[in-house]
Structures are given as structure tokens and as C-alpha cells.
């Protein structure tokens with residue numbers, strides 16, 4: 001079977017937004033402890049940061065990291081995590097039922113971000129806390145000096161302020177599992193008043209209001225409307241969170257997860273624009289898709305009840321990803337890029353160990369999950385402008401979404417350099433794709449990489465870290481004004497041409 005794509009450099013969606021390549025570090029399971037931070041590890045630097053994980057973070061092409069949660073932030077006292085380590089309290093951590101030692105906190109995170117070369121995105125606790133604590137945190141982080149909180153930061157070794165610009169006003173407060181869960185009206189008011197106060201200090205902050213924790217929530221749609229009615233003029237973005245899986249073994253629907261992500265983004269954009277229209281506002285609220293991933297295997301501590309074990313950095317939701325998961329992650333990134341005109345921020349949740357592209361063993365090695373590869377390659381190759389791609393593709397049937405195109409694609413174009421990202425969502429048929437490049441003239445194929453294989457369930461491990469890696473796709477042929485490439489069944493492909 002065959003498909004075709006038409007590209008045109010004037011079909012511009014928006015410039016490639018580097019913040020599309022964000023990830024997320026939560027105090028959860030082993031994301032921080034024995035993930036990014038492990039004093040005593042053979043690769044640990046003077047701050048206790050694992051250098052092997054720092055290197056993989058750079059290779060992953062991460063632009064931004066959201067921190068410190070997630071559900072964790074809704075019970076977090078940020079002050080616990082600053083100052084001399086020996087004085088920091090151990091606390092019961094209710095969101096993930098563990099002990100938080102506070103050995104890693106805001107100052108460590110700021111230093112880690114500088115070393116990793118990523119922009120920090122800070123979440124505040126609007127579950128158990130409110131306006132005053134948000135202001136204290138802002139003063140500690142961003143005020144130059146001469147006040148109690150800013151001088152304390154200097155005393156802790158950071159003379160210069162961190163200049164945190166991007167803030168999440170709480171996390172998933174629509175969810176009954178959230179500590180300090182709220183109704184839309186309650187949360188909307190709190191978000192508005194927190195934003196108003198924070199802007200009295202720094203008018204130019206970028207603030208994210210919590211949208212729904214998923215499009216399946218009973219309050220989805222009305223939550224966005226009510227929250228934004230309260231805080232439209234005071235915030236910049238509304239959040240989306242989505243996790244995909246093939247819980248029922250329905251592979252065809254799982255492979256088409258990006259169809260759901262496309263709809264989700266379009267619905268939240270419509271909800272936000274609806275409130276903007278009601279308010280007769282010329283301002284536009286964009287989307288912070290600050291949690292997205294595949295997640296369906298390890299539901300530990302979500303279903304098995306609290307029990308009486310309170311451990312430090314227990315193993316939590318350490319999904320082992322396979323080749324099919326990598327193809328879906330690649331397709332979700334295609335969806336995010338395609339919406340670059342409205343998606344201002346996106347964070348793959350999470351970075352290390354917890355539903356993550358990077359895995360580690362305590363005291364042992366770090367390795368790349370299959371999902372690492374489409375993210376790293378897309379981040380490396382996407383440049384210039386995102387182009388809308390006109391696709392004509394055979395259809396595949398799915399239980400959840402009906403008939404959907406087998407081939408999905410997006411492209412970026414940067415002064416003669418073209419990148420095309422494609423997936424074949426067919427479970428059993430290869431598709432030959434013809435790409436019309438007559439309006440985006442290119443002379444040679446610089447790279448053609450695909451993630452595919454005979455075993456769609458193949459995984460990587462500490463012992464076999466490279467079982468699933470991108471392989472050269474030798475089928476690419478560049479002709480005069482067009483190219484052809486064969487996409488194997490269940491595959492993700494990146495083409496770089498110049």
C-alpha cells in the first residue's frame with residue numbers, strides 16, 4: 001500500500017518551539033533519589049548529581065524541566081528542602097505514600113538545571129497551601145536581596161536570584177486523589193488571587209492554570225470554562241495532562257493515541273477561546289501540555305492501597321517501555337509539533353525511572369528506554385518552522401477511534417533544511433510513502449532513521465540497553481521533486497534532508 005505527503009514552505013503552523021521538548025522531575029519513586037541525584041554513585045559530581053543521567057538528559061535534547069510535582073507538590077513545604085542538609089526534616093509524603101528526606105530541594109534543582117542546560121518550570125502548592133507560601137517561594141527564588149527570604153537564599157550559597165519565569169499554579173486540582181482537591185470555582189479563585197499577588201512582584205511571569213487532569217474527567221470542559229472565567233486575564237496558559245496505554249490489548253487503538261491527543265488539544269483550545277470570546281478579550285490562552293506519555297503497565301501504589309510501609313524512594317510506576325510504546329511516543333510528539341501554534345509548553349512525564357525515557361539502577365548503570373529515541377531525534381532535528389503536512393493515507397480500523405489514517409506526519413523547514421517525522425500505525429502492513437518536495441527543494445538525504453523491528457514488544461534493559469534503537473532506513477530514494485520511503489508496520493521514522 002502507498003501514501004503521499006505534500007509539503008509547502010508557506011504552510012507554516014508556527015516556529016518550532018523549543019519548549020515542546022520539556023520533561024518532568026517529580027519527587028516520586030526514584031525520579032529524584034537514585035535517578036538524577038545519588039551522592040556516592042560512581043558518577044556523582046560534587047553536588048551528588050549523577051553525571052551519567054546528566055549526559056543522557058543532554059542527549060535526550062531536553063529544553064525545560066517541570067518540578068517538583070505532580071501530585072507531590074500538593075502537600076509540599078518547599079522550605080523543608082533548603083538550608084543545611086542535616087537540618088532538613090523527614091516527612092510523610094502522602095501522594096505516593098513514602099518518606100521524603102528533603103535532601104534535594106529548590107537550590108539543588110536550580111543547580112541541576114544549570115548543569116543540564118534546561119529551563120526550570122516551577123510548580124507551587126495550591127493543595128494544602130495558598131497565596132502567602134507562593135509569594136515566599138517567589139521571593140526566595142527571584143528577589144535579588146535585602147529581604148528575609150532572598151537573604152536566606154544567599155546564605156544558602158546562591159547570591160544571584162534564579163529568575164524563575166514559568167510557574168504552574170498547582171497540579172491537577174480537579175482530581176479527587178489530589179491533596180487539597182478543589183471545585184473549579186474554588187480553584188479558579190485561588191489561582192486568580194495567587195497570580196494577582198505574584199504579578200504584583202513580577203508582572204512578566206508566565207503562569208499556568210490547572211486544566212483537567214485528563215479529557216476523561218467528568219468535569220472536563222466545564223472545569224476549563226469555570227477556571228478560566230476566574231483567571232483569564234491573570235494567566236498565560238492552561239494545562240493538559242494525558243497518558244496513553246493499550247490496557248485491553250487493543251494495539252490498533254493504542255497506536256492511534258495521537259488521534260486522541262489531537263482532539264484533546266483542539267477541545268481545550270476551543271474551551272479557552274470560548275471564554276476569551278465571552279470576555280471580549282483579545283488575549284489568547286495557550287496550552288501547557290505539562291504531563292504526557294505512555295503509561296499503563298506499572299500502576300504500583302495507585303491501586304494497591306496505602307499499606308503500612310513508608311519507604312524512602314521506593315520503586316513506583318517504573319514502566320518498562322517496548323518498541324510499540326516508542327512508536328506511540330514518537331506519534332504524540334508529531335501531534336504536539338503539529339499544534340505548535342497553541343502548545344506553548346510540553347513535558348514528557350517523567351525524566352528518570354518513573355514512567356521515564358532514562359532508567360537507572362541504584363549504584364549501577366543508566367540506560368535509554370525505547371521511548372528515548374524518537375524524543376531525542378525529534379528534538380535534535382526539528383528546526384525553523386513547523387509545516388502542516390497534507391497527507392493521503394490508507395486507513396486502519398480502530399475500536400476507539402474508528403478508521404484513522406495509517407500514516408501520520410509533520411515536517412519542519414529551516415532555510416533549505418527539511419525534517420519529516422512519520423509513523424506507520426498499521427499493525428501488519430508496510431506503507432510506501434511518496435513525499436512531494438518540489439516546493440521544499442533539497443539535494444540530499446542527510447539522515448533516515450526508523451524505530452521498527454520484528455518483535456513489537458522488544459524492550460531495553462541494563463543488560464541489553466540497545467535492543468531497541470533507531471536503525472538506518474535504506475529504502476529512502478530522493479528523486480527530482482519527490483522522495484519515497486517505505487515505513488515498516490508499527491514504525492516511527494525521521495528524515496533529515498538538505
Ligand code: AHR
Nearest residue numbers: 026070071072171172349
Ligand atoms: O506523573 C505521574 C502523576 O500523574 C503526577 O504526579 C500527576 O500529576 C499525574 O496524575
